[in-house]
Amino acid sequence: MFKHLNKDIPASVVVFFVALPLCLGIALASGAPLFSGLIAGMVGGIVVGSLSGAQLGVSGPAAGLAVIVLGAIQSLGSYDIFLLAVVIAGIFQVILGALKAGIIGYYFPSSVIKGMLAGIGITIAISQIPNVFGLGGDALENFSISRGIGSAFNQFAELISLGALLMTLVALGILLLWEKVLLKKHKIFSLVPGPLVAVVIGVLYYIFVNDPVWGIPESQLVTVPVPEDAASFLAQFTFPNFGEIMNAEVWVVAITIAIVASLETLLSVEAIDKLDPLKRTTPTNRELFAQGGGNIVSGLIGGLPVTQVIVRSSTNTMAGGRTKMSAILHGFLILISIIIIPTILNKIPLAVLAAVLLLVGYKLAKPALFAQMYKLGKGQFLPFIITILGVVFADLLIGIGLGLAVGIAVILINSYKNSHFLHKEGFENNDGHYKITTAEELSFLNKGAILRELNLIPNGSYIVLDVTKTRVLDYDVLEILDEFSIKAKRKDITIKLISNKGEIENPVSFRQYFGLDVPA
Structure with missing residues (x-):
C-alpha cells in the first residue's frame, strides 16, 4: 500500500476534488442533509477502502441510489428511521459476502459494462452544462422559446455568467496542458496534479476578480457546512432510530438498498478491473463484505448508503492511482477539509469542478470507443448502445437491465446451448x-x-x-x-x-x- 505513494497521493487529491461536490450533490438529490453526503464520502474512503481488496475502486454515496433514498426518507417519515435501514442493509451485504454472492458480477457482458461507462460519461458531461455557463438552480425558471429562437438566444445570453464560462475554459486548458504536454516533459509535474492547479487558480480568480461581468457569483461556488466549534461539528452527525427495528417497511427499504447497492458495486468492480493497467482482479466477496461494513458505519453516524462508484473509481484510475491507499487518503482529505478549511472550500468555483468532470466524461465516452464497438459487430454493438441509451434517458439500473436483456437475446438467437465449457x-x-x-x-x-x-x-x-x-x-x-x-x-x-x-x-x-x- 505504501510502495506507490508518489502516484497514490496525487490521485487521491484529484479524486477528492471530484468527490466533494458529488457527495454534496447526491445528498441534495436524495433529500438528505448535505453533511450526510460528506459522511458517506469519508466512510467510503477510510472504512471501505481499508476493508476492501479493490486497488482502484473508490466508494461513496451513489447517484444511482438517490431516487431510492429520496422515496425511502419520504415513506419512512424521518431521516433517523432511514438510517436504521442503511445499517440493516449493511448487515445484509456482509451476509451476501459470507455466502460468496460476489460471483454474480461476472455474468454481465463486457459490451454492457462498456456501455454503462460510456452512458455515465455522457450523463456526467450533460449534468455539468449549467455549471459551465454559470446558471444557478433557478436561472432557467423563466426561460422560454415561445417568442422565437432569436429572443430565446438573447434571453439565454443574459443568463450566462461569462466568468464561469471563462473559468471552465481556463481549467480545461490547464488540465489538457498538464496531461498532454507537461507530464511528458518532467517528473515534477506528476507530483502536483493538474486539477489541483486548476482549483487554486479558480479560487484566486474568484477572490481577485470582482467585476460584475467577469466575476463568479457566489451561487456558483462549492457549498460546505462551516462548523463554528467542535460541538457544532459533532451536532451534524445523526444516529439511527433503533426503536423502529420492528417496522416492516424499514426491512423492505433495507433489502432494496442492499440488493441495488451490491449490484452497482459488483458492476463497478467489473468495469474498473477492465480499466486497471495492471489487470488485477478484485475479490468480489470481500468487496461485498467491505461495502456492508461501510454501510453499517455510515448508517450509525448519519451518512448515506455507500457503493463503489464508477465516476470516482475511473477518475482514480485515470489520475494514475496504483493501490487502495489513494481511496483511503481521499477519505481523510474529505474529513480534514471540512474541519480545517471549509471556508476555503467554499471559494472553489463549480466551473473548475465541471471542467474536471467534462474531461472524465469524455474519457469514458470517447468517439473511438463507439467506432470500435461498431466494428465488432451487432452482438457487441447492440447491447452497448442500448445500455447507453437506457443510462442516459432513464437511469443506471434500467440501462444495465436493457443491455443485459439484449445481450441474452443475441445469445439465444445464435442458439447458444452448452453446459460444459x-x-x-x-x-x-x-x-x-x-x-x-x-x-x-x-x-x-x-x-x-x-x-x-x-x-x-x-x-x-x-x-x-x-x-x-x-x-x-x-x-x-x-x-x-x-x-x-x-x-x-x-x-x-x-x-x-x-x-x-x-x-x-x-x-x-x-x-x-x-x-x-x-x-x-
Missing part, C-alpha cells in the same frame, strides 16, 4: 504442468468460472490451452485470456495455445490471434 488436466498432480481443453462454444456467461480456474494456476507453471474443438469463442472470453496473459508474465507462467491454426507459446494478443482485435 472446459476440461482440466493436471490439477490433481500439482506438478506445474496443466492442460485446459475448451468446449465447442464459450460466451460471457462462462467468464466467472474461467477466471476462477485461471487464478488457481500457481506461479511458474506451464499451461496448455487447447481450443481446437471450439467453434464459437466469444470476445469477452478473449478479453479474459488477454488480461490473464499480462498477469502470467508477472507470475512466470508460460501459456501454450493449440488451435486449428497451429501452436504458439505466449501469444501477444489472443484477440489479435483470432482476428477479433479492432483498433480504437
